[in-house]
Amino acid sequence: MKAVNPMLATNDRHEDWVPLLGVAAREVFELMLGSQLTVPATAENANLDITSMVGLAGQVCGVLSVRCDGKAAALMTSRMLGVELDKVGPEMSDALGEVCNMVAGNFKNKIAGLAESCMLSPPTVITGNDYTLHSLANSPALEVRLLFEGMPIIISLLINS
Amino acid sequence: MNSIRALIVDDSSVMRKIVERSLRQAGIELKQVLEAGNGAEALSALQDNPVDLILCDINMPVMDGLEFLKQLSGVANAKGVPVVMITTEGSEAHVVQALSCGARGYIRKPFTADQVKEHVLPVLAGKS
Numbered sequence: 035m036k037a038v039n040p041m042l043a044t045n046d047r048h049e050d051w052v053p054l055l056g057v058a059a060r061e062v063f064e065l066m067l068g069s070q071l072t073v074p075a076t077a078e079n080a081n082l083d084i085t086s087m088v089g090l091a092g093q094v095c096g097v098l099s100v101r102c103d104g105k106a107a108a109l110m111t112s113r114m115l116g117v118e119l120d121k122v123g124p125e126m127s128d129a130l131g132e133v134c135n136m137v138a139g140n141f142k143n144k145i146a147g148l149a150e151s152c153m154l155s156p157p158t159v160i161t162g163n164d165y166t167l168h169s170l171a172n173s174p175a176l177e178v179r180l181l182f183e184g185m186p187i188i189i190s191l192l193i194n195s
Numbered sequence: 196m197n198s199i200r201a202l203i204v205d206d207s208s209v210m211r212k213i214v215e216r217s218l219r220q221a222g223i224e225l226k227q228v229l230e231a232g233n234g235a236e237a238l239s240a241l242q243d244n245p246v247d248l249i250l251c252d253i254n255m256p257v258m259d260g261l262e263f264l265k266q267l268s269g270v271a272n273a274k275g276v277p278v279v280m281i282t283t284e285g286s287e288a289h290v291v292q293a294l295s296c297g298a299r300g301y302i303r304k305p306f307t308a309d310q311v312k313e314h315v316l317p318v319l320a321g322k323s
Binding site: 061062065066111114115116125128129131132135136138139140142143149150154156 | 206208209210213254256282283284285288289303304305306307
Protein backbone atom coordinates (compact mmCIF):
# COMPACT_ATOMS: atom_id res chain seq x y z
CA MET A 35 0.00 0.00 0.00
CA LYS A 36 1.94 2.93 -1.34
CA ALA A 37 1.37 6.63 -0.89
CA VAL A 38 -1.59 7.49 -3.08
CA ASN A 39 -0.81 11.16 -3.54
CA PRO A 40 2.77 12.40 -3.12
CA MET A 41 1.61 16.02 -3.35
CA LEU A 42 -0.12 15.68 -0.01
CA ALA A 43 3.13 15.33 1.89
CA THR A 44 4.01 19.00 1.83
CA ASN A 45 0.48 20.23 1.63
CA ASP A 46 -0.68 22.22 4.64
CA ARG A 47 -4.31 21.77 3.65
CA HIS A 48 -4.98 18.97 6.08
CA GLU A 49 -8.61 18.79 5.06
CA ASP A 50 -7.33 17.18 1.86
CA TRP A 51 -6.34 14.22 4.02
CA VAL A 52 -9.93 13.36 4.98
CA PRO A 53 -10.51 11.01 2.01
CA LEU A 54 -7.26 9.20 2.86
CA LEU A 55 -8.50 8.62 6.40
CA GLY A 56 -11.54 6.95 4.92
CA VAL A 57 -9.48 4.86 2.52
CA ALA A 58 -7.08 3.83 5.29
CA ALA A 59 -9.97 2.69 7.48
CA ARG A 60 -11.75 0.89 4.66
CA GLU A 61 -8.63 -1.10 3.78
CA VAL A 62 -8.05 -2.16 7.37
CA PHE A 63 -11.64 -3.33 7.82
CA GLU A 64 -11.72 -5.07 4.47
CA LEU A 65 -8.40 -6.90 4.81
CA MET A 66 -8.39 -7.67 8.53
CA LEU A 67 -12.10 -8.00 9.33
CA GLY A 68 -13.57 -8.95 5.97
CA SER A 69 -16.02 -6.06 6.18
CA GLN A 70 -16.92 -3.33 3.71
CA LEU A 71 -17.42 -0.04 5.50
CA THR A 72 -20.28 2.03 4.14
CA VAL A 73 -21.25 5.68 4.34
CA PRO A 74 -24.19 6.54 6.61
CA ALA A 75 -27.13 8.38 5.12
CA THR A 76 -27.17 10.77 8.07
CA ALA A 77 -24.61 11.86 10.64
CA GLU A 78 -26.23 10.56 13.82
CA ASN A 79 -24.65 11.20 17.20
CA ALA A 80 -24.82 7.67 18.48
CA ASN A 81 -23.62 6.59 21.91
CA LEU A 82 -20.06 5.69 20.94
CA ASP A 83 -18.60 4.69 24.27
CA ILE A 84 -15.38 3.01 23.19
CA THR A 85 -12.50 5.16 21.99
CA SER A 86 -9.20 3.83 20.71
CA MET A 87 -6.43 6.38 20.24
CA VAL A 88 -2.94 6.41 18.74
CA GLY A 89 -0.63 9.40 19.02
CA LEU A 90 1.40 10.71 16.10
CA ALA A 91 4.73 12.47 16.59
CA GLY A 92 7.18 13.91 14.09
CA GLN A 93 6.36 15.77 10.91
CA VAL A 94 2.72 15.50 11.93
CA CYS A 95 1.81 15.58 15.62
CA GLY A 96 -1.63 14.70 16.84
CA VAL A 97 -4.03 11.97 17.82
CA LEU A 98 -5.93 9.57 15.61
CA SER A 99 -8.96 7.96 17.20
CA VAL A 100 -11.51 5.32 16.28
CA ARG A 101 -14.81 5.50 18.17
CA CYS A 102 -17.58 2.93 18.21
CA ASP A 103 -20.06 1.35 20.58
CA GLY A 104 -19.59 -1.85 22.53
CA LYS A 105 -21.55 -3.98 20.09
CA ALA A 106 -19.41 -2.87 17.17
CA ALA A 107 -16.24 -3.35 19.22
CA ALA A 108 -17.26 -6.89 20.12
CA LEU A 109 -18.02 -7.71 16.49
CA MET A 110 -14.68 -6.29 15.37
CA THR A 111 -12.90 -8.46 17.94
CA SER A 112 -14.91 -11.49 16.90
CA ARG A 113 -13.98 -10.96 13.25
CA MET A 114 -10.30 -10.37 14.01
CA LEU A 115 -9.94 -13.44 16.20
CA GLY A 116 -12.25 -15.63 14.19
CA VAL A 117 -14.29 -16.53 17.28
CA GLU A 118 -18.01 -16.44 18.04
CA LEU A 119 -19.36 -13.13 19.24
CA ASP A 120 -20.29 -14.53 22.65
CA LYS A 121 -16.74 -15.77 23.14
CA VAL A 122 -15.25 -12.26 22.97
CA GLY A 123 -13.72 -11.23 26.29
CA PRO A 124 -11.04 -8.95 27.64
CA GLU A 125 -9.08 -9.03 24.38
CA MET A 126 -11.55 -6.48 23.00
CA SER A 127 -9.37 -3.54 24.06
CA ASP A 128 -6.31 -5.10 22.45
CA ALA A 129 -8.27 -5.65 19.23
CA LEU A 130 -9.63 -2.09 19.14
CA GLY A 131 -6.15 -0.75 19.80
CA GLU A 132 -4.81 -2.76 16.89
CA VAL A 133 -7.56 -1.50 14.59
CA CYS A 134 -6.67 2.09 15.47
CA ASN A 135 -2.95 1.36 15.14
CA MET A 136 -3.43 -0.13 11.68
CA VAL A 137 -5.65 2.72 10.51
CA ALA A 138 -3.06 5.24 11.72
CA GLY A 139 -0.18 3.33 10.14
CA ASN A 140 -2.02 2.79 6.89
CA PHE A 141 -3.01 6.46 6.80
CA LYS A 142 0.54 7.77 7.24
CA ASN A 143 1.85 5.27 4.70
CA LYS A 144 -0.41 6.91 2.12
CA ILE A 145 1.21 10.32 2.41
CA ALA A 146 4.63 10.59 0.83
CA GLY A 147 7.31 11.40 3.35
CA LEU A 148 5.09 10.81 6.36
CA ALA A 149 5.72 7.09 6.73
CA GLU A 150 9.32 7.64 7.80
CA SER A 151 8.93 11.04 9.47
CA CYS A 152 6.03 10.30 11.76
CA MET A 153 6.02 7.81 14.62
CA LEU A 154 3.05 6.16 16.25
CA SER A 155 2.48 5.67 19.97
CA PRO A 156 1.13 2.43 21.39
CA PRO A 157 -2.67 2.54 21.36
CA THR A 158 -4.81 3.63 24.30
CA VAL A 159 -8.39 2.47 24.66
CA ILE A 160 -11.00 4.32 26.74
CA THR A 161 -14.29 2.73 27.73
CA GLY A 162 -17.15 5.10 28.53
CA ASN A 163 -18.03 8.47 27.13
CA ASP A 164 -18.14 10.72 30.17
CA TYR A 165 -14.86 12.45 29.41
CA THR A 166 -13.50 15.47 27.61
CA LEU A 167 -10.43 15.12 25.44
CA HIS A 168 -8.11 18.11 25.78
CA SER A 169 -5.76 17.86 22.83
CA LEU A 170 -3.06 20.34 21.88
CA ALA A 171 -4.44 20.25 18.36
CA ASN A 172 -4.53 23.66 16.76
CA SER A 173 -6.76 22.84 13.83
CA PRO A 174 -10.25 21.39 13.51
CA ALA A 175 -10.53 17.63 13.71
CA LEU A 176 -10.55 15.75 10.44
CA GLU A 177 -13.42 13.34 10.77
CA VAL A 178 -14.84 10.45 8.79
CA ARG A 179 -18.13 8.82 9.75
CA LEU A 180 -18.70 5.31 8.47
CA LEU A 181 -20.81 2.27 9.17
CA PHE A 182 -19.34 -1.06 10.20
CA GLU A 183 -21.97 -3.72 9.54
CA GLY A 184 -24.58 -1.00 9.97
CA MET A 185 -23.08 0.33 13.21
CA PRO A 186 -21.56 3.81 13.32
CA ILE A 187 -17.84 4.38 13.73
CA ILE A 188 -16.03 7.70 13.69
CA ILE A 189 -12.40 8.09 12.63
CA SER A 190 -10.92 11.40 13.82
CA LEU A 191 -7.54 13.02 13.41
CA LEU A 192 -6.58 15.95 15.61
CA ILE A 193 -3.46 17.68 14.35
CA ASN A 194 -1.04 19.99 16.13
CA SER A 195 1.16 21.19 13.31
CA MET B 196 6.12 -28.87 3.25
CA ASN B 197 6.97 -30.32 6.65
CA SER B 198 5.31 -29.13 9.80
CA ILE B 199 7.22 -26.20 11.26
CA ARG B 200 7.83 -24.42 14.57
CA ALA B 201 7.09 -20.71 14.46
CA LEU B 202 7.81 -17.83 16.81
CA ILE B 203 5.41 -14.88 16.55
CA VAL B 204 6.61 -11.64 18.12
CA ASP B 205 4.09 -8.82 18.59
CA ASP B 206 3.00 -6.79 21.60
CA SER B 207 -0.64 -7.43 20.70
CA SER B 208 -1.89 -10.88 21.64
CA VAL B 209 -4.77 -10.40 19.18
CA MET B 210 -2.31 -9.74 16.36
CA ARG B 211 -0.27 -12.81 17.33
CA LYS B 212 -3.42 -14.91 16.98
CA ILE B 213 -4.23 -13.31 13.62
CA VAL B 214 -0.73 -14.03 12.34
CA GLU B 215 -0.97 -17.65 13.50
CA ARG B 216 -4.34 -18.05 11.80
CA SER B 217 -2.96 -16.49 8.62
CA LEU B 218 -0.09 -18.98 8.60
CA ARG B 219 -2.55 -21.86 8.89
CA GLN B 220 -4.76 -20.34 6.18
CA ALA B 221 -1.68 -20.10 4.01
CA GLY B 222 -1.43 -23.89 4.23
CA ILE B 223 1.54 -23.90 6.57
CA GLU B 224 1.32 -26.73 9.06
CA LEU B 225 2.40 -25.61 12.49
CA LYS B 226 3.60 -28.19 14.98
CA GLN B 227 4.52 -25.57 17.56
CA VAL B 228 3.78 -21.86 17.93
CA LEU B 229 5.73 -19.77 20.41
CA GLU B 230 4.62 -16.24 21.22
CA ALA B 231 6.55 -13.27 22.56
CA GLY B 232 5.40 -9.75 23.37
CA ASN B 233 8.66 -8.03 22.46
CA GLY B 234 12.16 -8.66 21.18
CA ALA B 235 13.65 -9.40 24.57
CA GLU B 236 11.03 -12.05 25.31
CA ALA B 237 11.64 -13.52 21.88
CA LEU B 238 15.40 -13.77 22.43
CA SER B 239 14.74 -15.46 25.76
CA ALA B 240 12.28 -17.91 24.22
CA LEU B 241 14.77 -18.84 21.52
CA GLN B 242 17.40 -19.85 24.07
CA ASP B 243 15.57 -23.09 24.83
CA ASN B 244 13.29 -23.43 21.82
CA PRO B 245 14.64 -23.75 18.31
CA VAL B 246 12.20 -22.61 15.63
CA ASP B 247 12.00 -22.73 11.83
CA LEU B 248 10.41 -19.33 11.22
CA ILE B 249 10.10 -16.02 13.06
CA LEU B 250 7.43 -13.41 12.32
CA CYS B 251 8.13 -10.13 14.05
CA ASP B 252 6.53 -6.71 14.54
CA ILE B 253 8.74 -3.60 14.62
CA ASN B 254 7.09 -1.22 17.10
CA MET B 255 7.15 -2.97 20.46
CA PRO B 256 8.02 -1.96 24.02
CA VAL B 257 11.24 -3.03 25.78
CA MET B 258 12.98 -4.17 22.57
CA ASP B 259 11.69 -3.33 19.11
CA GLY B 260 11.86 -5.59 16.09
CA LEU B 261 14.92 -3.97 14.53
CA GLU B 262 16.97 -4.31 17.71
CA PHE B 263 15.76 -7.91 17.97
CA LEU B 264 17.08 -8.56 14.46
CA LYS B 265 20.48 -7.12 15.40
CA GLN B 266 20.74 -9.29 18.51
CA LEU B 267 19.42 -12.42 16.84
CA SER B 268 22.80 -13.22 15.30
CA GLY B 269 24.10 -13.90 18.79
CA VAL B 270 21.56 -16.64 19.45
CA ALA B 271 22.88 -20.06 18.56
CA ASN B 272 19.39 -21.52 18.11
CA ALA B 273 18.49 -18.85 15.57
CA LYS B 274 21.30 -19.34 13.07
CA GLY B 275 19.80 -19.35 9.60
CA VAL B 276 16.24 -19.04 10.85
CA PRO B 277 14.33 -16.75 8.49
CA VAL B 278 12.62 -13.68 9.94
CA VAL B 279 9.67 -12.00 8.25
CA MET B 280 8.62 -8.60 9.58
CA ILE B 281 4.88 -7.84 9.93
CA THR B 282 4.36 -4.20 10.80
CA THR B 283 2.42 -0.99 10.29
CA GLU B 284 5.70 0.75 9.46
CA GLY B 285 5.49 0.97 5.69
CA SER B 286 8.29 3.29 4.62
CA GLU B 287 10.99 2.14 2.26
CA ALA B 288 13.52 3.24 4.88
CA HIS B 289 12.07 0.76 7.36
CA VAL B 290 12.05 -2.00 4.75
CA VAL B 291 15.67 -1.35 3.80
CA GLN B 292 16.72 -1.18 7.44
CA ALA B 293 14.93 -4.42 8.30
CA LEU B 294 16.38 -6.27 5.31
CA SER B 295 19.86 -4.95 6.04
CA CYS B 296 19.50 -6.23 9.62
CA GLY B 297 18.75 -9.71 8.31
CA ALA B 298 15.01 -9.88 7.74
CA ARG B 299 14.06 -12.07 4.77
CA GLY B 300 10.61 -10.66 4.17
CA TYR B 301 8.43 -7.66 4.97
CA ILE B 302 4.64 -7.58 5.26
CA ARG B 303 2.76 -4.36 5.88
CA LYS B 304 -0.31 -4.30 8.13
CA PRO B 305 -3.14 -4.55 7.21
CA PHE B 306 -2.51 -7.81 5.41
CA THR B 307 -4.33 -10.85 4.07
CA ALA B 308 -3.56 -14.53 4.48
CA ASP B 309 -2.67 -14.54 0.78
CA GLN B 310 0.00 -11.92 1.38
CA VAL B 311 1.39 -13.98 4.24
CA LYS B 312 1.50 -16.98 1.94
CA GLU B 313 3.16 -14.97 -0.82
CA HIS B 314 5.92 -13.72 1.47
CA VAL B 315 6.43 -16.65 3.81
CA LEU B 316 6.38 -19.68 1.52
CA PRO B 317 9.39 -18.58 -0.60
CA VAL B 318 11.29 -17.81 2.59
CA LEU B 319 10.55 -21.26 4.00
CA ALA B 320 11.56 -22.79 0.68
CA GLY B 321 14.85 -20.91 0.84
CA LYS B 322 14.06 -18.90 -2.28
CA SER B 323 14.19 -15.47 -0.69
